[in-house]
Amino acid sequence: MNASEFRRRGKEMVDYVADYLEGIEKRQVFPDVDPGYLRRLIPTTAPQEPETFEDIIKDVEKIIMPGVTHWHSPYFFAYFPTASSYPAMLADMLCGAIGCIGFSWAASPACTELETVMMDWLGKMLQLPEAFLAGEAGEGGGVIQGTASEATLVALLAARTKVTRRLQAASPELTQAAVMEKLVAYASDQAHSSVERAGLIGGVRLKAIPSDEKFAMRASALQEALERDKAAGLIPFFVVATLGTTSCCSFDNLLEVGPICHEEGLWLHVDAAYAGSAFICPEFRHLLNGVERTDLTGAFRLDPVYLRHSHQDSGLITDYRHWQLPLGRRFRSLKMWFVFRMYGVKGLQAYIRKHVQLSHAFEALVRQDTRFEICAEVTLGLVCFRLKGSNQLNEALLESINSAKRIHLVPCSLRDQFVLRFAICSRTVELAHVQEAWEHIQEMAAKVLRAPGEGTAEMQNAWLRKEERRKKKSNGFI
Amino acid sequence: MNASEFRRRGKEMVDYVADYLEGIEKRQVFPDVDPGYLRRLIPTTAPQEPETFEDIIKDVEKIIMPGVTHWHSPYFFAYFPTASSYPAMLADMLCGAIGCIGFSWAASPACTELETVMMDWLGKMLQLPEAFLAGEAGEGGGVIQGTASEATLVALLAARTKVTRRLQAASPELTQAAVMEKLVAYASDQAHSSVERAGLIGGVRLKAIPSDEKFAMRASALQEALERDKAAGLIPFFVVATLGTTSCCSFDNLLEVGPICHEEGLWLHVDAAYAGSAFICPEFRHLLNGVERTDLTGAFRLDPVYLRHSHQDSGLITDYRHWQLPLGRRFRSLKMWFVFRMYGVKGLQAYIRKHVQLSHAFEALVRQDTRFEICAEVTLGLVCFRLKGSNQLNEALLESINSAKRIHLVPCSLRDQFVLRFAICSRTVELAHVQEAWEHIQEMAAKVLRAPGEGTAEMQNAWLRKEERRKKKSNGFI
Numbered sequence: 001m002n003a004s005e006f007r008r009r010g011k012e013m014v015d016y017v018a019d020y021l022e023g024i025e026k027r028q029v030f031p032d033v034d035p036g037y038l039r040r041l042i043p044t045t046a047p048q049e050p051e052t053f054e055d056i057i058k059d060v061e062k063i064i065m066p067g068v069t070h071w072h073s074p075y076f077f078a079y080f081p082t083a084s085s086y087p088a089m090l091a092d093m094l095c096g097a098i099g100c101i102g103f104s105w106a107a108s109p110a111c112t113e114l115e116t117v118m119m120d121w122l123g124k125m126l127q128l129p130e131a132f133l134a135g136e137a138g139e140g141g142g143v144i145q146g147t148a149s150e151a152t153l154v155a156l157l158a159a160r161t162k163v164t165r166r167l168q169a170a171s172p173e174l175t176q177a178a179v180m181e182k183l184v185a186y187a188s189d190q191a192h193s194s195v196e197r198a199g200l201i202g203g204v205r206l207k208a209i210p211s212d213e214k215f216a217m218r219a220s221a222l223q224e225a226l227e228r229d230k231a232a233g234l235i236p237f238f239v240v241a242t243l244g245t246t247s248c249c250s251f252d253n254l255l256e257v258g259p260i261c262h263e264e265g266l267w268l269h270v271d272a273a274y275a276g277s278a279f280i281c282p283e284f285r286h287l288l289n290g291v292e293r294t295d296l297t298g299a300f301r302l303d304p305v306y307l308r309h310s311h312q313d314s315g316l317i318t319d320y321r322h323w324q325l326p327l328g329r330r331f332r333s334l335k336m337w338f339v340f341r342m343y344g345v346k347g348l349q350a351y352i353r354k355h356v357q358l359s360h361a362f363e364a365l366v367r368q369d370t371r372f373e374i375c376a377e378v379t380l381g382l383v384c385f386r387l388k389g390s391n392q393l394n395e396a397l398l399e400s401i402n403s404a405k406r407i408h409l410v411p412c413s414l415r416d417q418f419v420l421r422f423a424i425c426s427r428t429v430e431l432a433h434v435q436e437a438w439e440h441i442q443e444m445a446a447k448v449l450r451a452p453g454e455g456t457a458e459m460q461n462a463w464l465r466k467e468e469r470r471k472k473k474s475n476g477f478i
Numbered sequence: 479m480n481a482s483e484f485r486r487r488g489k490e491m492v493d494y495v496a497d498y499l500e501g502i503e504k505r506q507v508f509p510d511v512d513p514g515y516l517r518r519l520i521p522t523t524a525p526q527e528p529e530t531f532e533d534i535i536k537d538v539e540k541i542i543m544p545g546v547t548h549w550h551s552p553y554f555f556a557y558f559p560t561a562s563s564y565p566a567m568l569a570d571m572l573c574g575a576i577g578c579i580g581f582s583w584a585a586s587p588a589c590t591e592l593e594t595v596m597m598d599w600l601g602k603m604l605q606l607p608e609a610f611l612a613g614e615a616g617e618g619g620g621v622i623q624g625t626a627s628e629a630t631l632v633a634l635l636a637a638r639t640k641v642t643r644r645l646q647a648a649s650p651e652l653t654q655a656a657v658m659e660k661l662v663a664y665a666s667d668q669a670h671s672s673v674e675r676a677g678l679i680g681g682v683r684l685k686a687i688p689s690d691e692k693f694a695m696r697a698s699a700l701q702e703a704l705e706r707d708k709a710a711g712l713i714p715f716f717v718v719a720t721l722g723t724t725s726c727c728s729f730d731n732l733l734e735v736g737p738i739c740h741e742e743g744l745w746l747h748v749d750a751a752y753a754g755s756a757f758i759c760p761e762f763r764h765l766l767n768g769v770e771r772t773d774l775t776g777a778f779r780l781d782p783v784y785l786r787h788s789h790q791d792s793g794l795i796t797d798y799r800h801w802q803l804p805l806g807r808r809f810r811s812l813k814m815w816f817v818f819r820m821y822g823v824k825g826l827q828a829y830i831r832k833h834v835q836l837s838h839a840f841e842a843l844v845r846q847d848t849r850f851e852i853c854a855e856v857t858l859g860l861v862c863f864r865l866k867g868s869n870q871l872n873e874a875l876l877e878s879i880n881s882a883k884r885i886h887l888v889p890c891s892l893r894d895q896f897v898l899r900f901a902i903c904s905r906t907v908e909l910a911h912v913q914e915a916w917e918h919i920q921e922m923a924a925k926v927l928r929a930p931g932e933g934t935a936e937m938q939n940a941w942l943r944k945e946e947r948r949k950k951k952s953n954g955f956i
Contacts, residue, residue, distance in 0.1 A: 001820060003496040006564040010496070013568050014488030017575040018481040031587055038591035039614070046599040050822040053568070056815075060572065064812070067588030071578045079585070084577040086484040090491050090531070094538065096570050097495040099562040100549045107557070109509055110545030113516035121524040136517070146624060147804035157679055177659030180681060194805050201635055201803070203658060203681045325679070325803065326625035327672050328560075334542070337534070342479060344528040 001053070009053045016057065017089065021072065025428070029075040030408045033067045069408065074429040077437065078410040080246070080274045081355070081381070081425040091338035095331045102329050103321040112318055115333035116141055121340055125280040125348075128291065134318075143323040144332050148273035149194035150325055156185060156198045156238055159267035163237040180204055184229050185238035188217035188252050190245040192271065205234070215250035215376060215414070217241065222260055238267045243287055244275025247412040248376035248384045248419070251275070254290025278356070278380050281349045287379070355381040355424040358434050362422055365438045371445060375414055381424035384414065387445060391418035396451070400444045407437045479531070487531045494535065495567070499550065503906070507553040508886045511545045547886065552907040555915065556888040558724070558752045559833070559859070559903040569816035573809045580807045581799040590796055593811035594619055599818055603758040603826075606769065612796075621801040622810050626751035627672035628803055634663060634676045634716055637745035641715040658682055662707050663716035666695035666730050668723040670749065683712070693728035693854060693892070695719065700738055716745045721765055722753025725890040726854035726862045726897075729753070732768025756834070756858050759827045765857070833859040833902040836912050840900055843916045849923060853892055859902035862892065865923055869896035874929070878922045885915045 001009070041063045070076060072084055102111030116134045119142030123133045134141030145151040164179045180203055187195045189208040199206030207229070209221045226236050239261050241252040254270070261268040270291065278284040321327050343351065359381045366372045366385045375384040386394045395418055398411050412419050422437075479487070519541045548554060550562055580589030594612045597620030601611045612619030623629040642657045658681055665673045667686040677684030685707070687699045704714050717739050719730040732748070739746040748769065756762040799805050821829065837859045844850045844863045853862040864872045873896050876889050890897050900915075 001564040003500045003564075006567070007492060007496045009564070009568055010492030010571070011489045013571045014485060014492060017488070017571055018485045020575055022481045033587050035583060035587070036591070038588060039595055042595060044598070045602050046818040046823050048823045050825050051819045053565075053820065056819055064576075064588045064592065067586070067591060068576055069578060069584065069586040071576075071586070079579070082577055082579050084574070086479040086481075086487070087531075089484070089571070089574045090487055092574050093488070093491045093495055093567070093571060096562070096567045097498055098542075098546055098549075099560055100547060101557070101560050105513065106547065108545070108547040108549070109511050109513070110516060110542045113514070113545060114542065117517055117520060120522070124523050147806040149804045149806070153803065175659060176681065177655045180658070181653060181655030192805075201679070203654065325631065326627045327670075328625040328627070340524040341529045341534055342531065345524050345526045347528050 005053075012053075012057070016060075021428075024070055024073045025075070027065070027070055027073065028405050029070050029073040030402065030405045031067050031069060032405070038063060038067055072426050072428070073408075074426045074433040075407045075437065076425050077422050078408045078425070080423055085339060085343075085427060087338040087342040088335045091334040095334045098331055100331055102331060103327050104319040108331065111329075111331045111333070112320060114331075114337060115144060115320065116318060118333040118336040118340070119143065122336065125345060126276070126288065127279075127285055141318060143318075143320055144329075144336075145324060146326070148192070148271060149197065151273075152192075152195055152240060152269060152271055153198040153201060154323070154325060155240075155267065155269040156202045156204070159185075159238040159269070160202055160204060162267065163235065167235070179235070182233065182235040183238075184234045184236050185240070186222060186225060186236065187240040188215075188242055188245070190215045190217075190247055190250055191240055191242050192246050192273070195240050195242075195271065204238075211250070211252075215245060215248055217252035217257060219253065219256035219260060222257060226260070226264060236264060236266055238269065240269045240271055241290075243270060243272040244278075244380065246274070247421075248414055249275065249378075249380055249382040250376060251287055251379070254288070256290075258290040274382075275380055277348075278352050280345065281352055284352075284356075284380070351427075352380075355429075358424045358429060358431060359383050359422070361431060362424075362434050362438060365435070369442065371449070375417065375419045383422040384412065384419045385422065386417065386419050387449070391416075393448065394418045394420065396448045397441075397445055400448055401441060404440070404444065406440050483531075490531075490535070494538075499906075502548055502551045503553070505543070505548055505551065506883050507548050507551040508880065508883045509545050509547060510883070516541060516545055550904050550906070551886075552904040552911040553885045553915065554903050555900050556886045556903070558901055563817060563821075563905060565816040565820040566813045569812040573812045576809055576812075578809055580809060581805050582797040586809065589807075589809045589811070590798060592809075592815060593622060593798065594796060596811040596814040596818070597621065600814065603823060604754070604766065605757075605763055619796060621796075621798055622807075622814075623802060624804070626670070626749060627675065629751075630670075630673055630718060630747060630749055631676040631679060632801070632803060633718075633745065633747040634680045634682070637663075637716040637747070638680055638682060640745065641713065645713070657713070660711065660713040661716075662712045662714050663718070664700060664703060664714065665718040666693075666720055666723070668693045668695075668725055668728055669718055669720050670724050670751070673718050673720075673749065682716075689728070689730075693723060693726055695730035695735060697731065697734035697738060700735060704738070704742060714742060714744055716747065718747045718749055719768075721748060721750040722756075722858060724752070725899075726892055727753065727856075727858055727860040728854060729765055729857070732766070734768075736768040752860075753858055755826075756830050758823065759830055762830075762834075762858070829905075830858075833907075836902045836907060836909060837861050837900070839909055840902075840912050840916060843913070847920065849927070853895065853897045861900040862890065862897045863900065864895065864897050865927070869894075871926065872896045872898065874926045875919075875923055878926055879919060882918070882922065884918050 042059075071082055098108070100108035100111055102108050102115075105112045120133045120135065123142060130140075132140045132142070145154065160180070160183065163183065164176055167179050168174050168176075183204040185199050185204055185206045186209055187206065188211045190211050191208070196206055207225055209217050209225055212218050212221070222239070229236055239257060241254055241257050243251050243254065258268060260266075272279070272288070275287065279288045320329060340348070359378055363374060363378045363383050366374055366383065371387055372385055373388050375386055387397055394411075398409060398420055401407065401409055409420055409422060412421050424434075520537075549560055576586070578586035578589055580586050580593075583590045598611045598613065601620060608618075610618045610620070623632065638658070638661065641661065642654055645657050646652050646654075661682040663677050663682055663684045664687050665684065666689045668689050669686070674684055685703060687695050687703055690696050690699070700717070707714055717735060719732055719735050721729050721732065723729075736746060738744075750757070750766070753765065757766045798807060818826070837856055841852060841856045841861050844852055844861065849865055850863055851866050853864055865875055872889075876887060876898055879885065879887055887898055887900060890899050902912075
């Protein structure tokens with residue numbers, strides 16, 4: 001394909017994308033396909049001779065779209081929102097064209113420098129303390145990690161190295177393994193499974209701190225675990241505080257946890273993968289309070305000691321490869337630049353506020369129906385709710401909702417209760433969609449409540465499926 | 479921005495991208511900017527109010543492009559090629575529009591299933607043994623990792639878990655730390671720095687096996703290290719064989735290394751980050767020989783034991799989040815699908831053959847000039863060469879080439895020799911560019927050879943700069 005064909009095909013693709021997103025509401029949000037559907041539709045080997053773009057774009061509708069879960073449908077209320085916008089897509093096109101691998105400053109100076117400045121823009125939008133910013137002097141500074149999971153892992157590895165070096169400096173006879181055997185990291189029992197995984201990868205114990213009745217990690221429970229572990233000769237070194245948990249968007253108490261970490265010399269990592277963006281709104285910024293009162297090193301300014309070889313960052317040049325696990329990295333800050341500018345801070349705040357308003361609207365609808373209960377405080381765009389009654393009943397409700405495929409939800413487990421999560425996700429979701437979804441849920445509930453009760457074969461099967469699913473649980477969702 | 483503005487702006491962006499790539503040859507391949515250039519050109523905070531697309535696209539030329547190293551310029555001969563093509567860009571647009579996070583089958587069935595089939599297509603193109611493929615039965619199967627660094631790390635972690643479990647099954651009193659303290663991984667002294675980093679992250683020793691005179695890891699050196707370490711009570715568990723090293727594109731001897739790993743029960747991981755794609759050409763496939771003769775588990779079929787929680791993959795459904803470090807993942811297989819189909823296998827083979835021919839053409843030019851020497855066998859698209867003479871002389875040559883900025887190269891270090899790497903990178907590079915580059919290098923060489931010899935202040939400074947750079951070395955390039 002040469003440039004002139006790309007001009008033509010690219011424009012066709014732009015129209016296809018616009019058509020897709022304009023018409024996404026009319027597509028069934030969750031696909032009808034069974035596992036293995038796709039293999040039957042395409043050849044078993046790559047073609048020897050080139051095919052045409054027409055062949056492929058026809059197959060997109062025939063082969064791909066029938067198997068797509070439409071994350072940007074206004075009827076998608078599952079998991080959490082994943083960012084997408086037209087400005088972001090335009091930036092991505094440019095990112096693909098430049099196609100640099102920004103592992104060092106020289107590999108593409110603009111790629112490194114725009115990221116540094118965009119992270120400062122973000123840091124200021126979040127009202128982070130000055131020490132978190134790169135600024136002119138290059139004292140702090142942020143980095144875009146590929147995923148939240150990697151951010152947690154990188155922080156844990158940095159903390160592991162820091163504490164190991166400190167202990168070895170004091171007792172040079174200590175081996176790394178001897179230190180690692182005693183290290184303990186902590187997170188709330190509501191933390192995302194990627195935190196547990198970071199512990200496994202890093203080869204250190206990770207202990208779950210029982211959360212309080214609001215699903216928040218509090219000082220007392222953390223302190224108790226620390227005392228017990230220190231008494232047993234273990235070495236606490238790392239705490240993950242989650243702001244906006246995956247299961248129910250609860251918030252660990254940073255104002256309590258921060259000072260403890262400071263006192264005990266523990267690295268405090270803040271995981272705000274979902275809720276973080278809401279902190280650009282002044283009315284939600286208080287949820288991040290505690291960042292200022294502690295002198296945590298972590299969160300955004302990842303200490304690169306671990307990931308460094310013998311390279312020294314100068315004040316002006318950051319070689320981001322030392323701040324992340326992979327060597328390669330794309331020109332991702334272009335997306336931030338386009339989105340920040342084309343929305344403006346006010347536009348982004350409005351976007352978040354709309355989502356929060358919609359979740360409160362849904363919450364109000366649920367509260368008006370006495371058959372239902374709200375299971376956790378609604379702070380941002382997530383509502384956890386259930387039918388008053390057994391887990392089996394709620395399992396059946398979810399099953400009937402997701403089988404009907406008019407909307408899509410996923411469940412979570414809160415203190416052994418099977419709970420439905422209603423997450424405001426789509427960029428284009430409006431009050432009418434939320435109302436329609438609620439009416440649909442009510443209909444499904446009526447059907448389930450009319451159905452033969454627990455103890456029937458149907459319910460037994462649902463229960464078995466649930467148990468199976470519970471076993472497969474591997475993150476905040478079930 | 480609504481859909482109709484996106485239609486307009488998207489098409490403008492398509493033209494911008496096509497213009498950029500059509501005109502890339504006329505842009506200076508390496509930028510003139512100094513560290514910190516960008517911060518001075520843009521505001522210190524994000525705008526409160528939205529800006530227009532015009533504002534931004536104007537700034538792309540004013541602020542971004544002056545700081546871009548143009549990886550797709552036909553005058554770019556640095557590092558290694560990074561894949562880019564028009565079909566890939568079209569696929570990426572679609573990927574961005576669908577914008578799903580494919581961490582499980584249900585999160586978007588097409589995303590998982592296309593990846594499984596595309597990895598099979600690739601496996602067959604590479605003539606991998608049947609056991610590496612997913613096929614109908616789902617026995618093997620590949621996964622797209624974000625980067626080669628992550629692939630190595632995931633393999634090392636899987637191997638670490640496997641050996642730890644085996645040892646703990648035999649001696650239940652063994653702690654993980656006690657096992658890890660004794661584990662040893664091996665790679666050639668020519669392996670990429672990301673292998674060393676994987677060892678650091680995984681908390682295990684990694685030993686460098688001295689490569690032979692062709693920079694290849696051989697049986698004898700590996701066996702010797704294994705015997706020595708086993709005698710010292712250590713536990714060898716993991717070997718990385720590199721096919722196509724970063725510094726000089728040398729090939730570890732898989733036919734020798736494979737059987738040793740098999741005999742000793744070591745996990746063998748093949749890192750073919752650069753050279754792997756060439757194995758789709760029958761004439762280069764022999765470089766992968768040994769994959770068949772060993773029963774290695776690794777390389778493509780990553781044993782997910784480690785990354786699994788309590789989830790069982792069925793034959794038909796693969797939840798790829800268990801096969802990688804991050805939870806999130808994009809719909810990356812769309813790119814493979816578009817590219818494989820629009821090039822066809824023959825088109826891809828032709829692409830690779832052209833690059834190899836161009837590197838041999840460059841090699842022939844170098845060999846005709848007796849002032850120069852070739853430093854490593856030229857197999858694929860990389861030529862390592864230098865002026866006969868001191869490291870200082872070659873350092874000065876590179877310095878003068880990269881200061882002139884007509885072409886861009888990076889150096890490497892081979893047995894303490896400062897060596898220039900000429901890598902065929904661009905999709906649009908032709909013989910004329912290679913010839914022009916060589917003439918330019920000759921001119922620069924003549925200038926350097928005419929210049930005051932070693933011992934002058936200029937040379938002393940170059941030497942100091944080199945030493946500094948050498949210290950900063952953190953991968954196969956200097």
